[in-house]
Amino acid sequence: MERYTIHWFRRDLRYAGNLALASNIQQYAGRVLGIFFIDPETLKRSDFSFNRFGFLLKTLMALKVELKSLGGDLLVLSVSPEVGFRLLHKKLSSAGLPVPEEVTFSGDYEPFALERDRQVTDLLQKGLGIRVRSERDHLLIEPGELLQKKGTPYRVYGPFAKKWFLRLHSEEIRTRLEKQKDGLRYLAGCLRERSQEPHFRLTWKQLFRGKNVGLVDELDRFIQGNSRKLSVPLPPAGSKAAYQTLDEFGKSGIEDYAGARDFPAVAGTSRLSIYLKNGSLTVPQVILFLELEKERFSSSGSRSRFLKELVWREFYYHILFHYPHVEHEAFNQKFRNIAWRNREKWFSAWKDGRTGYPIVDAGMRELRETGWMHNRVRMIVASFLTKDLQIDWRWGERYFMQQLLDGDLAANNGGWQWAASTGCDPQPYFRIFNPELQSRKFDPQGAYIRRFLPELAGLSDRQIHAPDDRSRPAAYPKRLVEHSEQRFSSLLLYEGYRNGARK
Ligand SMILES: Cc1cc2nc3c(=O)[nH]c(=O)nc-3n(C[C@H](O)[C@H](O)[C@H](O)COP(=O)(O)OP(=O)(O)OC[C@H]3O[C@@H](n4cnc5c(N)ncnc54)[C@H](O)[C@@H]3O)c2cc1C
Missing domain, CATH: 1.10.579.10 (DNA Cyclobutane Dipyrimidine Photolyase, subunit A, domain 3)
Structure with a gap:
C-alpha cells in the first residue's frame, strides 16, 4: 500500500488556500484523507448553540461535497480527537490496513485549542509514531510575530494596528499573501461553475478496501438530530458561499463601507464573520481579494477602515493568546x-x-x-x-x-x-x-x-x-x-x- 496522510480539519473548513492540505496533496500525490472530530464535550458547554452548531454541520457538509467532487473525502467522527486518533490507529492496525504516515492541521490559537494540539501532537508522535505538521492559517500575522520594542505583547489596539500595517507592507507578508492566489483562482472558477480537476487520489472507502473497520461517518446523523433544534434560518455555508459573499461585498459594499458601516438599517457591512469563524475563508484571502495590501493606517478611506476591522479581529486573537486569563476574568x-x-x-x-x-x-x-x-x-x-x-x-x-x-x-x-x-x-x-x-x-x-x-x-x-x-x-x-x-x-x-x- 502506498503512503498516505490525514488532514485533521478544525476551523479551516475549506479546500481553497488551505496550505497544510495543499502541501499534503503535493507531497503525497493526492493521497490525503480528511477527518473532523465532533467532541461530545463541546456539546455540553454552557455557551453551546444549536444554531451555530447547525451552521458548522452545514459547513462540514459543504466541505465534504467539495472534497468528494475533487476525488477526496471527509470522515466525521463523534469522539474527542485524542480518542479518535487512538481508535483510528487501532481499527486500521487490527484490520491489517496501513496507518497514515503523517497528520497535518492548521494553526488555532485559543487556549483550549493550544492545549488540545499539544496533547494530540504528543499522542500522535510519541504514542502512535505518526509525524505531525501544522501550518499557519486564519490570521495573517500570528501571536508572537508582532511585539513591542521591549519584546512584550501589545495591550492597546492603536499601536498594535500601526505596527500591523507596517508589517503588512513587508516582503515576508507579501509572499504570505501571494500563496493565496491559487485558492482564490480556484474559487473564482467555482463561481463560474467551471469543472475542477480531481486533486485527491484516495477515499476512506478505498483505504478500508471493503473491510468493515467499524468507523461510521456521523455527519448525517448529527444534521438530522440538530435540524429540529434550529431556531434561526441558516445562511448558505461553505467556501463557495463565503467567496460569493466576498465577491458581492467587493463589487458593491467596500467603497461605501466607512459611511455605511454604523447604520444598522443598511446592509453596509460584509457579513463575512460567520465564514471567517469556521475558516471557510480567511483574513489573508479577504485582503488579497480586495487588494487591501497597500492600505495605510493613516488613511481614513473605506478600504482602510475595513482593513482596520480585520485587524481588530487579529488584535483580539493576540490578546487571547498572550493573556489567556481574559477568557474567565477582566483583562484589567x-x-x-x-x-x-x-x-x-x-x-x-x-x-x-x-x-x-x-x-x-x-x-x-x-x-x-x-x-x-x-x-x-x-x-x-x-x-x-x-x-x-x-x-x-x-x-x-x-x-x-x-x-x-x-x-x-x-x-x-x-x-x-x-x-x-x-x-x-x-x-x-x-x-x-x-x-x-x-x-x-x-x-x-x-x-x-x-x-x-x-x-x-x-x-x-x-x-x-x-x-x-x-x-x-x-x-x-x-x-x-x-x-x-x-x-x-x-x-x-x-x-x-x-x-x-x-x-
Ligand atoms: C459585544 C460584542 C461582541 C462581539 N462578538 C463577536 C463574535 O462573537 N464574533 C465575531 O466575529 N465578531 C464579534 N464582534 C465584532 C463585530 O460585531 C462582528 O465581527 C461584526 O458585526 C460581523 O459583521 P460583518 O462581518 O458584517 O462585519 P464587517 O464590519 O464587515 O467587518 C469585517 C470583519 O472584521 C472583523 N471585525 C469587525 N469588527 C470587529 C470587532 N469589533 N472585533 C473583532 N473583529 C471585528 C470580523 O471578522 C468581520 O467579519 C463583537 C462585537 C461586540 C461589540
Missing part, C-alpha cells in the same frame, strides 16, 4: 472584583428585548430571530447591560455565544470587555453609551427599530427612539431603568475600583 486587574448588581429579572428583560429602550430591544430581537446582530448595536446592548443594568459582562458574553452564528471566543470576549471597560482599554469613563442618542444618530428614521419591533412601527421618527407614556403602545414595556441615573451610579461604581478605593 483593577476591575476583576466589580460588585455587579446581577438582577436576574433585568437580565431576562434584556435577553427578551423588553427593556423599554427601542434600539436595545430591536438589537436583542435581531439576535434571537437571525443569529446575528449589527456591530453598532452589539456595542449599544453590551454597554446597556454592563453600564445601565450593571450586570456582569460574562453573562452577556455567554448569552451572545448561545445566540450568535458567528460567536467566536476572541472577538466576543474582546467586544464584551471593551464595552464593559474591563479590557485592554486606556479610557473607560467615556464609554457609557446613551442608547437614545445612539438610536437617533445611527437609526435616524427608526427603520431598524421598526423592522424588529413592529409594535412601534406606527410611531413618528421622533418618538420611536424614546416612546413616552402617551405614544407608547400597551404592548411595549416602560423603561426598566433611567439612563441618566444609571450612568451616574455606574461611574461611581467604576471609579471606586479605578482609584483603588475598592478591590
Whole structure:
C-alpha cells in the first residue's frame, strides 16, 4: 500500500488556500484523507448553540461535497480527537490496513485549542509514531510575530494596528499573501461553475478496501438530530458561499463601507464573520481579494477602515493568546472584583428585548430571530447591560455565544470587555453609551427599530427612539431603568475600583 496522510480539519473548513492540505496533496500525490472530530464535550458547554452548531454541520457538509467532487473525502467522527486518533490507529492496525504516515492541521490559537494540539501532537508522535505538521492559517500575522520594542505583547489596539500595517507592507507578508492566489483562482472558477480537476487520489472507502473497520461517518446523523433544534434560518455555508459573499461585498459594499458601516438599517457591512469563524475563508484571502495590501493606517478611506476591522479581529486573537486569563476574568486587574448588581429579572428583560429602550430591544430581537446582530448595536446592548443594568459582562458574553452564528471566543470576549471597560482599554469613563442618542444618530428614521419591533412601527421618527407614556403602545414595556441615573451610579461604581478605593 502506498503512503498516505490525514488532514485533521478544525476551523479551516475549506479546500481553497488551505496550505497544510495543499502541501499534503503535493507531497503525497493526492493521497490525503480528511477527518473532523465532533467532541461530545463541546456539546455540553454552557455557551453551546444549536444554531451555530447547525451552521458548522452545514459547513462540514459543504466541505465534504467539495472534497468528494475533487476525488477526496471527509470522515466525521463523534469522539474527542485524542480518542479518535487512538481508535483510528487501532481499527486500521487490527484490520491489517496501513496507518497514515503523517497528520497535518492548521494553526488555532485559543487556549483550549493550544492545549488540545499539544496533547494530540504528543499522542500522535510519541504514542502512535505518526509525524505531525501544522501550518499557519486564519490570521495573517500570528501571536508572537508582532511585539513591542521591549519584546512584550501589545495591550492597546492603536499601536498594535500601526505596527500591523507596517508589517503588512513587508516582503515576508507579501509572499504570505501571494500563496493565496491559487485558492482564490480556484474559487473564482467555482463561481463560474467551471469543472475542477480531481486533486485527491484516495477515499476512506478505498483505504478500508471493503473491510468493515467499524468507523461510521456521523455527519448525517448529527444534521438530522440538530435540524429540529434550529431556531434561526441558516445562511448558505461553505467556501463557495463565503467567496460569493466576498465577491458581492467587493463589487458593491467596500467603497461605501466607512459611511455605511454604523447604520444598522443598511446592509453596509460584509457579513463575512460567520465564514471567517469556521475558516471557510480567511483574513489573508479577504485582503488579497480586495487588494487591501497597500492600505495605510493613516488613511481614513473605506478600504482602510475595513482593513482596520480585520485587524481588530487579529488584535483580539493576540490578546487571547498572550493573556489567556481574559477568557474567565477582566483583562484589567483593577476591575476583576466589580460588585455587579446581577438582577436576574433585568437580565431576562434584556435577553427578551423588553427593556423599554427601542434600539436595545430591536438589537436583542435581531439576535434571537437571525443569529446575528449589527456591530453598532452589539456595542449599544453590551454597554446597556454592563453600564445601565450593571450586570456582569460574562453573562452577556455567554448569552451572545448561545445566540450568535458567528460567536467566536476572541472577538466576543474582546467586544464584551471593551464595552464593559474591563479590557485592554486606556479610557473607560467615556464609554457609557446613551442608547437614545445612539438610536437617533445611527437609526435616524427608526427603520431598524421598526423592522424588529413592529409594535412601534406606527410611531413618528421622533418618538420611536424614546416612546413616552402617551405614544407608547400597551404592548411595549416602560423603561426598566433611567439612563441618566444609571450612568451616574455606574461611574461611581467604576471609579471606586479605578482609584483603588475598592478591590
Ligand atoms: C459585544 C460584542 C461582541 C462581539 N462578538 C463577536 C463574535 O462573537 N464574533 C465575531 O466575529 N465578531 C464579534 N464582534 C465584532 C463585530 O460585531 C462582528 O465581527 C461584526 O458585526 C460581523 O459583521 P460583518 O462581518 O458584517 O462585519 P464587517 O464590519 O464587515 O467587518 C469585517 C470583519 O472584521 C472583523 N471585525 C469587525 N469588527 C470587529 C470587532 N469589533 N472585533 C473583532 N473583529 C471585528 C470580523 O471578522 C468581520 O467579519 C463583537 C462585537 C461586540 C461589540
